[in-house]
Amino acid sequence: MDLSGKVAIVTGSGRGLGFAYARALVAAGAAVVVNDLDPEVVDKAVAAIGADGGRVTGVAAAVGDSAAADQLVETAVREFGRLDIMVTNAGILRDRVLWKMTDDDFDAVVRVHLRGTFTCARAAAARMREQGEGGRLILVSSPAGQRGNFGQTNYAAAKAGIAAMARTWALELARAGITVNAVVPVAATEMTRTIPAFAPLIEESERTGEPLPDWLRRDEGLGTADDAAGLVVFLASEAAADVTGQAIGIGGDRLSLWSHPSEKAVAFAGGGWSAEAIAAEWPTGIGAQPETYGIPAPGSLQ
16 A cells, blocks of 8 residues: 555644544655644644654635635645645534524534535546646545434435545546445544433443443444455555445445445336325335334444
8 A cells, every 4th residue: 555656634633533544644655744623632643644754734624615626726836736635524413303403503503514525526636637747636525414413404414425526526526536435434533422312331431441342343334443444445546446435334344345326226117106006005115114213323233
């Protein structure tokens, strides 16, 4: 996994998963632009990642606006001469059940996750196409975007949209040699700490200093941020040159390939379907085995 000569941007990389991605990319030989909202967090991350001599610089900016995306790409080109890898990781949470979620709660999360991914990927793709040597767009999705999650209307919608954008952009950028994939990570971070099902387990591990239990690492795929970084390095490498349009899960001891939405069952009626005909068909026909939804509670897969 030699990324020498490659240049990457990792949004939201001041802490948590983004920091782990940036550090792993630098360790593999890439130069990295670190990004976060807080300038002090950016400075600390740059110092920590660059402590062993890696090439790293930082940009304090809130992703979402085109200006921020352009600033990130311009910094990569100015400091390191090119851009090969864009990892769109930046995100926030504003969890509320539907009837309590405000317009601001919804808009803030969609702006950072969905619009931020769009603007950063667009700016990166334009630069990569101009260079004419291909590239990598690595978009960060979530299990919530694949299955839904209680209290996360805004987050689940944005993360589902990111997976859909990965499939769309894989089609659009194939001729330019740019691969596009969605990473679906699960890790013990400040964001997952807010999820009621995971919070007690993470807090217990931190309190005792004991690693997360094996069943949690394996069955739920919940581990550390560093556990998820290898997938990003792989997707950035030449070993993944033919991997595109995929949603790939990573966490703890678990690596998975998520399926794309597809028709599970089909029925036909000459002349079309009336409401009464659908009601008759549903219980024993296409509705006999409905899809599950929601992220399973920890321990339910044991």
